Amino acid sequence: MNDQELLRYSRHILLNEIGVEGQQRLREASMLVIGAGGLGSPAAFYLASAGVARITLVDGDRVDLTNLQRQILHTTERIGAPKAVSGQAALAAINDAVQVVPITVRADEGAMMQLVSSATVVLDCSDNFATRHALNRACVAHRKPLVSGAAIRFDGQVAVFDLRQAESPCYACLFPPGDGEDELCAVMGVFAPLTGIIGTTQAAEALKLAAGIGESLDGRLLMLDALAMRWHSVRVRRDPACPVCEGR
Numbered sequence: 247m248n249d250q251e252l253l254r255y256s257r258h259i260l261l262n263e264i265g266v267e268g269q270q271r272l273r274e275a276s277m278l279v280i281g282a283g284g285l286g287s288p289a290a291f292y293l294a295s296a297g298v299a300r301i302t303l304v305d306g307d308r309v310d311l312t313n314l315q316r317q318i319l320h321t322t323e324r325i326g327a328p329k330a331v332s333g334q335a336a337l338a339a340i341n342d343a344v345q346v347v348p349i350t351v352r353a354d355e356g357a358m359m360q361l362v363s364s365a366t367v368v369l370d371c372s373d374n375f376a377t378r379h380a381l382n383r384a385c386v387a388h389r390k391p392l393v394s395g396a397a398i399r400f401d402g403q404v405a406v407f408d409l410r411q412a413e414s415p416c417y418a419c420l421f422p423p424g425d426g427e428d429e430l431c432a433v434m435g436v437f438a439p440l441t442g443i444i445g446t447t448q449a450a451e452a453l454k455l456a457a458g459i460g461e462s463l464d465g466r467l468l469m470l471d472a473l474a475m476r477w478h479s480v481r482v483r484r485d486p487a488c489p490v491c492e493g494r
């Protein structure tokens with residue numbers, strides 16, 4: 247790291263748990279962020295400010311006026327622009343040393359496999375179950391850590407599925423395919439700062455996993471009721487009959 251980088255990241259380097267070594271690991275980390283919306287916005291901001299090597303930002307949508315209440319990567323000026331491109335502009339303004347790869351189409355299963363294979367950590371910031379399950383399958387196949395977030399109305403959830411570990415559950419162990427409500431999240435109300443809290447929590451977990459520090463949320467589902475501002479968590483175990491991760 248050069249002098250500018252040592253200064254920029256000094257408040258991380260000052261943390262004993264991170265130090266120069268941890269910051270160097272972040273500097274080599276490649277983050278895959280699926281969704282540049284309410285969760286992906288704060289998550290990507292912190293990944294960029296923290297100095298990861300690369301952020302691949304995947305979103306097939308364009309910025310819409312209704313997004314701006316919570317999707318803080320985007321601006322009034324960029325309404326109509328592809329979200330991944332708008333996000334790239336916002337992240338470059340924070341830290342232009344981070345390579346941002348915008349993908350402006352919704353990733354299909356094959357593309358998802360490809361993208362996951364080269365990621366250090368995967369962040370699921372999407373808003374529908376089809377994407378969540380496809381991404382989980384790719385993370386199981388490539389044994390990549392998956393940081394999953396969801397926010398709807400005043401309720402948020404975060405979970406980590408560290409699929410590098412043989413005993414860790416996958417997303418489908420917790421939410422079996424075909425079990426959930428469908429594409430509703432996109433048209434429901436959501437409290438703006440809830441997406442910030444959950445997306446930022448995802449960034450914290452992703453950075454910890456990439457730096458190799460602390461204890462991750464692996465095997466726990468953390469839930470927030472933002473109306474009462476109460477957090478609680480439940481243990482999540484691997485389902486031996488899970489159709490996705492059995493025999494991995």
Ligand SMILES: [Zn+2]
Pocket residue numbers: 415416417418419420485488489490491492
């Ligand atoms: Zn599973």
